[in-house]
Amino acid sequence: MRIAVTGAAGRLGRHVVARAVRAGHEVVATDLPGATGEPAPAVEWRAADLTDLDQARAALAGAEAVIHLGGLTHPRYPEPEVHRVNVNGTYHVLVAAEEHGLAGVCLASSVNAIGGVFSAEPRYDYFPVDEDHPGYAEDPYSLSKWIVEQQSAAFARRRPDAAFSALRLHGLRDDAEAARSRGPDDGPARKDLWGWVSFDAAAAACLLAALRPSPGHAVYHIVADRTITSTPSAELAARFYPGVPLRSPLPGNAGFYSTARATAELGWDPGDDHPEIGAREGSRLPTA
Secondary structure: OEEEEEOOOOHHHHHHHHHHHHOOOEEEEEEOOOOOOOOEOOEEEEEOOOOOHHHHHHHHOOOOEEEEOOOOOOOOOOHHHHHHHHHHHHHHHHHHHHHHOOOEEEEEEEHHHHOOOOOOOOOOOOEOEOOOOOOOOOOHHHHHHHHHHHHHHHHHHHOOOOEEEEEEEOOEEOOHHHHHHHOOOOOHHHOOOOOOEEHHHHHHHHHHHHOOOOOEEEEEEEOOOEOOOOOOHHHHHHHHOOOOOEOOOOOOOEOOEOOHHHHHHHOOOOOOOOOOOOHHHHOOOOOO
16 A cells, blocks of 8 residues: 655654565655655655645645654754644644545654653653553643644544554664663663663554554554663662552563553564564555
8 A cells, every 4th residue: 555654764764664665565755855765666755844734735645544753752942843843743644634535544652742751750650551641741742742642533533434543652772782772770761661662663563553454543652561671670660669559560671661552453562673574564454
């Protein structure tokens, strides 16, 4: 099928484009002017600023699904700019996807949609954190990701036959060894619970979500099933979050984010950092 990928020249975008082609899809790869990648068979590059609705419409024309990765990935830009690019850009992608009748929409969210590494002090009500955990976002980036998820849910309500997925990505790295570079146990990684995910695993999740056959809106944690540190997770919880209850045990180096929903509904494996391309990544969405 023909899949649009926004932010296609970015770190994750390049992995998604390459994986989609290997899975047998045609790709409409979109990024800002001057940020396009190398020409390749089955890939059409289109320059577009998604904060302009007409450009978003042109970028998605002819596609059957979209993986929206374009946006700012941290709050170090001026707050209004973070909101404009992430919130307005996503809204335009959703409008264009609706107008073109795209059956699958995958949006890049973040574990920080509930607050985390960019918070003065994050708040967690329980471990493992699932997708229903309350949100306590306070910085512009985390807030933008929470809003993106609400946008996805809203468009799903008006398009009940389409599938909308918001992927809460986390600490993207090439592999587990690179993920350990995030620092010591008491460093910034403490705030978002020592989590990470490989580019390959995240790219697989993007394809699985864009091709999800069941309609409706869903949020998924796309996080590896183990932390970046050798310190046992139960010890980390007791040391740094002594008042947070455990809803289920954290054996060994188990991750603090529940990925059960992504496993059950997408068939995504949080323990495989470099997954082979499976049949579900090459399947075609049913015609609405």
